[in-house]
Amino acid sequence: MTPAPDRASAEAPASGQGSPDSPDDVLTVRHLDVTAGGRKLVEDVGFTIRAGERVGLIGESGSGKSLTALSLMGLLPEGLRASGSVRLAGVGHDLVGADEARMSRVRGKEIAMVFQEPMTALNPTMRVGRQIAEVLLIHRTRPDRASARAAAVELLAQVGLPDPENAAHAYPHQFSGGQRQRVVLAIALANDPALLVCDEPTTALDVTVQARVLDLVVRGVRDRGSAMLFITHDLAVVATVCERVMVMYGGRLVESGPVREVFTRPRHRYTQGLIGASDLTVVDDRGRLATIRGSVPPAGRFPAGCVFGNRCDHATDVCATGPEWVRTGPDSGYACFHPVPDGGAHATGATPTNQEAGRG
Amino acid sequence: AGSLSAGKSTGNGLNIGLTAEPANFDFTRTDGAAIPQALLDNVYETLVKLDQSGAIRPDLATSWRLSKDRRTYTFHLVKDARFSNGARFTAEDAKFSIERVGSAWTVAQKAQMDVVDSVRAVSPTELEVTLKKPSNDWLYRMTTRVGAMFSRTGVRKLATEPVGTGPYVVKNWNRGDSITLVRRDGYWGRTPHFASVTLKYFKDPTAMNNALLTGTINVIGQMQSPESLYRFQNNSKYKVIEGTTNGEVVLSLNNGSGPMRNPKARQAVRYAIDHKALMDTCWAGRGKLIGGMVPPTDPWYQNLTDLYPYDRDKARKLLEESGEAGHTLRLRIPTLPYATACGTVVKSQLEQAGFKVEFDQLEFPAAWLTAVFKNSDYDMSIIGHVEPRDMQTVFGDKSYYTHYDNPEFRALLKKADQGSREQQITSMRAAARLLSEDAAADWLFLLPNLMVADEDITGLPVNSVSESLDLTGLGRS
């Protein structure tokens, strides 16, 4: 983890959207909104990822993780619109609102993505070797077909497919799910991207296969010095893979910080509930697991103000207004009026002035 | 409308549009009007032939003589006629042809030769035919298909390779589309104008009109959609010919069973129909109202339309009296343009006179022949009887589908056949009147001979009196 310069600044109105770009920042996201019609599905998300850093994004289903990832790629489904700013180091323009021509030069080269469903992410009618070689040829990182092919075989070997020569000749349906996910990973890593986005790459896989794929992902980005945004709903996975974690709920970032800090001393009540519910070893005296009451509302039905307000045991009237982002460290912070008390290491609660600014 | 050179037969060719395509070329074993229409007079010739006025004229026979007892005909034949297979035409061939009708033919018309007792080739050019009894009709029938002259060596493949003495031979048959006839060398008679004639067949009347309008054909042989004549009538590029035919459109009634056995009910039908209006609506007013089974081109024609003038009230009353008002009449119509159109009007008019009519359509020919013709499973139908002089056929035999059974009528026909010419004419008149009075059927109208042709085509017959479309007289001015 690279030491971060001081990010506290008045121009960070919410969600800890940090300071101006530092030379180390690979990705800077500010005030990212995703809207469908009039509904905000993702609201005011901001974060930075530094070179070589592995950042996790967790949250329950429907919290907006995938939409966040897709807006980085400029691949939002039809009917959804992103606004705000997404800047990638070495790319001269904002990724939000860039036209297809510009985005296509960035995708697959500077920023690559591994999708959740390995069974459908590959073209069923094209040999996998060609599918890998294609990404090299598109960005002209290999001069000709032959060398691209050779590179493809090399990549297949790197992601640990046995007999890469023959594998390059096979069609996707001839592979198992884990093997396919490795092919997808090979495509994503082919051009040594500055940023790799993984959207639940192992959710559909068995644990042993998951372990293998996670290992490959981590090694792949580490070898290339790439940064990674890793999306999952599995807290254990993110703790295993990432250094830093951001917690998302109802389309907003509710907490972020180093993995150890967030998972051992969560501040946001939602993070706390999530950790409690996922720990199956801890039960109360009646043998019951800790739960968060209620369930995730559908998009657009989150309460105004604090999105977690309707499920939070600590909610009060003040939670009907949007909580201010509270910075607790260079990379950490939360948005909650009633955070979990934390040995007083950081200031709790938000000042009234911050609240004013937050509503701007 | 522009015309294309493409379809226009250049030089000495002619394209004629017709409706019904022959099923094959063998009219000795295959029924229907289409084969003689194409072949008779063009490919096959007869000893004698009808002219436009209906008179019998020489053809392969230069002259003939009838014996005193009116039973023996002696024909003198042309000398230099040859068949298209090269064989010379002699009296032996004529004898062969006449005798073959009885032995090899299967179609209904073969009965017309039953009256022949014996045939003798006196010399190569002289033929003697002896009848069992005197018959006026026989010589007339010799002008039709049964009189066609075949080669003794050319009857093996009649269905596909006709051999005759006529000026044309069949060059090509593009089934489903056209038959091409070409003029042959060495024809004994006058050489026809057109070196080749293509008979093109159209199921759809509109398509035929379009073909003429765009120059694909030069002549519409039978106009099936008189309503569209306006497209040609005021156009100097086309000539329209309108005459009469032998085709009586008959509203046939089942005299044998069902409500139409009742003469009053039949009369009611005849009164109920407004023939003028009917012809106006369904055949654009073209045609002729005749009121009987005899077309104007026959010597014993008389106008019988005033026997049953249109009178709806009278029809209603007669229907009441007949006691058949409660019955539903099954009007079974073949799928033919004129029949469908007339059926629509007939149904409407009959219903207005208080009849109950159930209309249904039978596919022509197969279904109609089976249901109506063979099984007599009908009360009324509409069909054009296009054979020449067919009163005897249609009404002279009680087992025929009309099931008209009147001894008096049959006696008159017999008298006509055997008597002198005057007797023939008076008896036929009497028979036709009797038939009409009896309301054995209703005669809707006589199909017109409607032809449309390029303006420069000459020699088109005004009236269609024979079974053939005689191409020999056609020319171009």
Next chain:
Amino acid sequence: MAEQPTGAPLGTGPRTGPVDAISVRDITRVYGRPRTSLRRPGPPVHALRGVGFDIPQGQRFGIVGESGCGKSTLLRILAGLDRPTSGSVAIDGREITGLRERQLTFVRERLQLVFQDPMSSLDPRMRVGDIVAEPLVAQGHGNRRERVAELLEAVGLRADAADRYPHQFSGGQRQRISIARALAPRPKIIVADEPVSALDVSVRAQVLNLIADLVDELSLTLVFVSHDLSVVRHVCDRVAVMHAGRIVETGPTGQVYEDPRHSYTRRLIAAVPTLGRALSGVSAADLNRE
């Protein structure tokens, strides 16, 4: 696999009751495959190869294993929805293999299923009330409305949920409906196929609590299938580990978890990421290391 003989029942603990709730003897299940070569018939799939175990009344029995190892096939056979190629199954001491559909009514009354996918396990065109009442209707029980209301209440839903359609409920609520349906005919055995795998953690905890409560209250026998060892560990007394159609290890949950004897079990347990281990520095590479 060499470490465990196959075919023999693996349950070795003392029997708790006179009759086992479920007793499985050496079942195999072979699926035919379409042929791909002219000479040889298609390769058969051996989904189960000699599986056997006994589940005493009241036990919570877990089955873990990876995708395709035959768990669902096994459950279908237990429920009398599929027939083993060989071997036998007895429910409450009554043999069910070889019985006709009509003779299986006692299985239908005694054993019910809960499924993984809260989306596809409820007919979208049926009202919740009808869904829950379906086993009652099929088995000809009366007094349905009251029973449905009672059941809905038991799984923590309001009685008026009966008039709504499944799509109007969240995943966790749907899983509750599924459980209510399973409980309708008052079964003694509940067989659950990955009932919480598709749920978010927060909801998962709610549903697991519910299942645990109901099993206790109604003293049910529970067969619980999952690919997630920690869930099984939380829910079950005993666990069987399946691999490639065989049971490779079985024993009390804690013991199997703490002291796995079969190499596959060890690999499986090692590969599971947990928050605790991760925070103590276990990396992805470590998970992958056998």
Next chain:
Amino acid sequence: MIVRLVQRIAILLAGLAVSSVLVFAFMAVLPGDPARVALGTSASDSAVAQLRQEFGLDRPLVAQYLSWVRGLVTFDPGNSYISHAPIGPQLADRLQVTLWLVGTGMVIACVLALPLGTLMAVRHRKPSGLLLSALSQVGVAVPAFLAGILLITVFAVGLGWLPANGWTPPVQDPVLFLEQLVMPALSLGIVQAAVVTRYVRSAVLDVLREDYLRTARAKGLRPTRALLRHGLRNAAVPVVTVLALQLATLLVGSVVIERVFVIPGLGSLLLDSVANRDLIVVQDVVMIIAMAVLLVNFLVDMVYLLIDPRLRGGAS
């Protein structure tokens, strides 16, 4: 792959066998005695009986069936009851005509439909896509014969650019052949294009929603290129299916166009033969159509194998 081929051939042969029995059985119950129709109105019963014997209609049905099948298999279906001409060459001629017509129509349809359908899918939310969509909807709703009548009225009768109807074999007069082919082929083609366009559109729309297309774009392919390189081949399966079905329908469906344009094709042969009760010809035409359809289905199955590697391995 081989297994699949053998399977398909077996299915094809079984299909042909069953269809031949069906066709024959159907013909056997057709009312209207061919001999009577041939002999016409008042032929004597003995003449009819004699002709029946000549046609072999008095033999047991099984014998008739077998000799018919033998004729088909040896490509010598014998002579027609009615025209007495050999049926084989006639069928060949008619089939050729219909294949020209239907083939050209299909080509026109594909040339129009493939790009238009793709465009409609890509722009399915833009006005241009909606407009095309609406046009294709209207196109589907117009009966082909109406299109034909309109074309004739305008281009033949009105402007005189093309012959109104008729048919000339290409060897006889290639120019006239083309002139006469244009309008009927267009009438079939345009209406078919409308139908096919809709299927292309929905196939491409389906493909556009596929994950692998998103992967392709994530690689850096522009949307159009991604669709061309990864989408079209996958969209081809449903489109090929529909083309095959349409081809089958058109073999008979073109009978209406044949009527409008006076073209001696297979369809009009069928109509004529039904009307004449030329049973053996009817039987043969129906069988040829059934064979053509089964054959096309067989070929389509083979095309699937080419398009989709997943199908090659037997089961997946």
Next chain:
Amino acid sequence: MSAPDIEATGASAAPAGRRRRRPVTGSLLVGGFIVSAVIGMVLLSFVWTPHDPTLVDPSVRLQEPSAEYWFGTDKFGRDVFSQILMGSRTTLFVGFVAVGVAALIGVPLGIAAAMAPRWLGELLMRGNDLLLAFPALLLAIMFAAVYGAGTLVAMVAIGIASIPHFARLIRGGALQVMRTEYVIAARAAGRGPFAIALRHVLPNVSGLVIVQASVGFAIAVLAEAALSFLGFGTPPPTPSWGRMLQESQELLSIAPRLAVFPGVAIAVAVLGFNLLGDGLRDRFDPKLEDRR
């Protein structure tokens, strides 16, 4: 009226794109409107037509449109507007018969083929595919030859020819339904195959049935027009749009309106059913479609 936590999980609690009801689309609206209009015409024709549509009146033949005769008269002096109204009956009748035959046989066949053992299902579908070898028009012509030309006969033939399309589609959908866990649950609950077919499979493929039915309607209307054109359709004097079109041909250049009215009526009706089908397809889950 209900618990808040249930209320809160409204219609779109389902994951996006899975079983979300889509909004009413333009096609659905327009298609629905046109189809209702056709039905309205049929109902109207039972109580009122301006004139007797089969009454031949030579005195008013070929009248131009007027207050008396809104669409003019044909060559028999029959009122064209009345015929169009009455003709809508044929159109609807045609659709009902064809779709009815196809659905009544095709749907149970498809469901049976999906629920039967694999080999039997395959056999049923092979037999079903064989029907494809006899295209609609071919069957109609053959049926007309046997049973005589008539609307009913023709449409039964069209219906039979449409069976394979129904059966295939429904089987695809039913196979998917059979794979769902609620079917397994129903079996475990003790439901017999018949009850499952009726209570689970049929309701869940009903969307497909409705879509296919509306498309089948359109096909039937077009087929009736084509058959009428060939003379195998509705026999006169029963008014039918197809036959009106055919009859109008000879007068095409002096009375084009005789072709325009029925032509437009056919096109609009077909359009309506197609649009309705499209709209319904959008509303029902399109992914249920079987891809061979």
